[in-house]
Amino acid sequence: MLAFITRRFLFMFVVVFGVSVLIFSILMTFSPERRAAVYVRSPQQAQNLPQLVESLGLNDPFYIQYFRWVKELTHFNLGYSVVAARPVWDAFKSFLPVTLELNLYSVPIMIIVGIWLGTISGIYHDTYIDHITRIFAIIFWSLPTFLFALILLMIFYGYFEVFSPGIISDAYSVYIHDNPDKYTQYTHLLTIDGILNGRFDIAWDAAKHLFLPVVTQVMVIIALLLRVMRSSMIEETSKDYIMTARAKGADKKTINFKHARKNALIPVVTVAGWLAAFSMSGSIEVEVIFTRQGLGWWLANAAIQLDIPVIMAMCMFMGIIIVTANLAVDILYAYIDPRIRLS
Amino acid sequence: MEKKTHPRLKEFKYTLYRIFRNPSAIIGFTLLIFFTGVAVFAPYIAPPKYAHDPYIMPHKGFSPTPKPPTKEHIFGTTSGQYDIFYGAVWGTRTAFKIGIFVVFFATVIGVSVGVISGYVGGIVDEIIMRIVDIIFAIPTVVLAMAIVVAFGRGLDKVMIALSLVLWRNYVRVMRSGILTLREMDYVQAARVMGVSNIKIMIKHIIPNAIYPVMVMAFMDIGSMVIVAAFMAFLGLGAPRGYADWGQMISLARNYIVGPAEDPLRYWYTIIIPGGCIVLFVLAWNLIGDALRDAFDPKIRRK
Numbered sequence: 001m002l003a004f005i006t007r008r009f010l011f012m013f014v015v016v017f018g019v020s021v022l023i024f025s026i027l028m029t030f031s032p033e034r035r036a037a038v039y040v041r042s043p044q045q046a047q048n049l050p051q052l053v054e055s056l057g058l059n060d061p062f063y064i065q066y067f068r069w070v071k072e073l074t075h076f077n078l079g080y081s082v083v084a085a086r087p088v089w090d091a092f093k094s095f096l097p098v099t100l101e102l103n104l105y106s107v108p109i110m111i112i113v114g115i116w117l118g119t120i121s122g123i124y125h126d127t128y129i130d131h132i133t134r135i136f137a138i139i140f141w142s143l144p145t146f147l148f149a150l151i152l153l154m155i156f157y158g159y160f161e162v163f164s165p166g167i168i169s170d171a172y173s174v175y176i177h178d179n180p181d182k183y184t185q186y187t188h189l190l191t192i193d194g195i196l197n198g199r200f201d202i203a204w205d206a207a208k209h210l211f212l213p214v215v216t217q218v219m220v221i222i223a224l225l226l227r228v229m230r231s232s233m234i235e236e237t238s239k240d241y242i243m244t245a246r247a248k249g250a251d252k253k254t255i256n257f258k259h260a261r262k263n264a265l266i267p268v269v270t271v272a273g274w275l276a277a278f279s280m281s282g283s284i285e286v287e288v289i290f291t292r293q294g295l296g297w298w299l300a301n302a303a304i305q306l307d308i309p310v311i312m313a314m315c316m317f318m319g320i321i322i323v324t325a326n327l328a329v330d331i332l333y334a335y336i337d338p339r340i341r342l343s
Numbered sequence: 344m345e346k347k348t349h350p351r352l353k354e355f356k357y358t359l360y361r362i363f364r365n366p367s368a369i370i371g372f373t374l375l376i377f378f379t380g381v382a383v384f385a386p387y388i389a390p391p392k393y394a395h396d397p398y399i400m401p402h403k404g405f406s407p408t409p410k411p412p413t414k415e416h417i418f419g420t421t422s423g424q425y426d427i428f429y430g431a432v433w434g435t436r437t438a439f440k441i442g443i444f445v446v447f448f449a450t451v452i453g454v455s456v457g458v459i460s461g462y463v464g465g466i467v468d469e470i471i472m473r474i475v476d477i478i479f480a481i482p483t484v485v486l487a488m489a490i491v492v493a494f495g496r497g498l499d500k501v502m503i504a505l506s507l508v509l510w511r512n513y514v515r516v517m518r519s520g521i522l523t524l525r526e527m528d529y530v531q532a533a534r535v536m537g538v539s540n541i542k543i544m545i546k547h548i549i550p551n552a553i554y555p556v557m558v559m560a561f562m563d564i565g566s567m568v569i570v571a572a573f574m575a576f577l578g579l580g581a582p583r584g585y586a587d588w589g590q591m592i593s594l595a596r597n598y599i600v601g602p603a604e605d606p607l608r609y610w611y612t613i614i615i616p617g618g619c620i621v622l623f624v625l626a627w628n629l630i631g632d633a634l635r636d637a638f639d640p641k642i643r644r645k
Contacts, residue, residue: 018477029493138367138632142624144569146576147592147617150599158600159607281482285573300577303488311489319480 001334008330012323019319020312024066027308032058035308069312079309083301088313091298097188098167098294099283104189105210106217107279114222115268118229122264123256125234133230137223145282149216149289156212163212165290172202213286221278228271229264236264266337269329276325280318361637371629374622382435389432398433398586400425409598409612421612422594425584431619433586438623441502441571442564448506450560453513454553460514461521462544471514478511484570491579498581501574505567512563513556520552554638561631565624572620591616 027035036053037046045052053059057068072078076089084091121133140148156163167173168190176183183197191210194203236242237260245255284296291297295314302310348356362368381388391397402424412419418427460471478486483505490504524530525548533543572589574580576596581587583594592613601608 014473015477015480018473019480022477023481023489026489026493138628139621139625142565142569142621142628144572144617144620144624146573147613147620150592150596150613151617154599154607154610154613161606277482281484284484288577299485299488303492304578306492308492311492315481315485315489318482318485322480322482 004334005331008327012327015323016316016319020070020316021066023312023315024069025062027312028062028065030308034306078313081298081302081307081310083298083305083307083310088309091310092295092313092317095293095295095298098292099287099296101189101191101206102210102213102217102283102286102292102294103279106214106221107275109214110218110222110225111275113218114225115229115265117222118226118268119233119256119261119264121226121230122233122237123260125237130230133226137226140219141223141227143220145216145220145285146289148220149212149286152212152216153289163208165209165292167209167292168202168206169209172205176202209290209292213290213292216286216289217279217282221275221282224271224274224278225268229268232264232267233260236260266333269332269336272329272332273322273326276322277318280321358637362633365633365636367629368633371626371633374626375630378435378439378623378626381432382439385432385436389426389429391433398437398581399584400430400433400586402426402584407597409595409609411608412611418615419611421591422598423584425591425594427591427611427615430586430591431588431615434588434591434616434619435623437498437581437585437587438568438620441498441505442568442627444502445505445509445567445571446560446564449509449563450513450556452506453510454517454556456510457514457517458521458544458549461518461525468518472518475511475514478508483508484573487570487574488577488579491574496579496582498575498585498587501571501580505570509563509567512559516555516559517552520555521548524548524551558631558635558638561627561634565627565631568620568624568627588616588620592620 032053033049035058036049036056057065060068078088078092080086081088081091084095086094117133121130124130153165157165168176176185183193183199183202185193186196187193190206191203194200194206237256242255242260245259280296283294284300286292287294287297288300295317298310299314301307302314386397392401393399402420404424406424407422409422410416410420410424416426416428418431421427421430456471460468481489486508487501487504490507491500494500494504530543530547533547534540571580572587572592575587575589576593578593581590583590595609595612595616598609598612600606
């Protein structure tokens, strides 16, 4: 077991290295002049473009440029982001909490509700409850995240005027910025900081801004979990040991929720890697529509404005998150299923 | 005497029977036939104004405020006075182009790489699968965005980028299918009988391993249209004015909230192109769902 984890852990580094080489080579297809243009701040500099290319070493062979990038990476120097008008690492630190806060609420909700709905759908297989959840799942699976977000904004922001886009109201945002002595940013998560500072109005305001983004992300991604859980539950309840338990006259609740669901959960764990990937890309769409300035918003704008260092850094970040999620899945999988652990 | 049908044909008939017994397949195929009709007869439904490129939406004036449906523009006009009806009709062709091109190329690459990986095995298999693992570590949208940024904007670039990302999915499915089937008794039997390896591969393994890939491909046509729509929404796709549902939504983006007295005034600018995307994707997903039920040997004969 330890050997298995060590091997997977080492492999994680291989994948992250591979991701960096892959993205680096994709972005190397830019001409050196275009990559240098990112650093241009004044007309004089634009005239000296060839010298700039030379001084930044953008004409060097691939591996030299790659190793220079890795060397800078070890000093947390990831380049300069034009979109954020700050170094990439600084911008990353300020954008991270926004994305983290969104996923902190949406991921647990979608896991709990997805598994619950999938279980119900699987138990009442082929009844109207199952049909309704299936229709729900397939419709949301066909609904683009950004479109659903726009429709929600249209209804709740436009028509009912209850929720608005953004992270927090301007007045509170100014207050937080101007009063570092009265309002300490412990975690940089607005809802949690608000409560820790005793400012429940700030926490409530932040929660109101979070509501629609969380709903969007949960609804769209829940469909995936629901489907996997449903089919796994159906498969499990048609197995012989469940039949035996039924024949013995065991309590239906015990059979469904104790025997079947526990085993049905095993395949669901494997989609956690997918879940991480979907939450990442879901965050991009949600943040763009609700103008929440987080990592996803940053990446989308970087793609529009050809902010190359940001794309590079974000691909690395997402690669690390997804690979870590997969590693966690492998370990968890072995932990919950003794058949794998002992073989 | 009753004529014996070929077993493959018999199975195929049974598959068709299973598919069309499923109500979701019927809805899916109906929607698909409708969209195919719209795409095929687009020049008759919405006669193009610019002969050189029918995909460019005609527009009268440049006013950014959308105008409600009239007799002339039955779905109204969106920001920039582009005709929504025209965009919806020709956008169907764009959606088919995106979905089918991307999934076709991705399956061709994915299946061939998967077959090589599963058939050759050893170090080749190891290298291919590790490369696939690396590509899997980046979400589809993000990797596609990076490739589009590198290649430059445009609908064709988006399609190439998505095919270059999507093939990874099919490699894994194809390879695992081949590995399972290789150990099956009927394949062993064929081997004992002296059938050549290549013939076993082409006649016995690939035709059976391809079903899960087909189901995935149908579902992916829908999801690729969604991803492409988001990229068009960001402005990474086709140039402004091109009939593309994602772009039509992005044109209307600033009009999701109307004036204070009538906040839902411009609903048609979002709901019409958005509805087209949802129904189009739904069609492929419903068909994919029905195909999965029909092909899955575990529930096929129940």
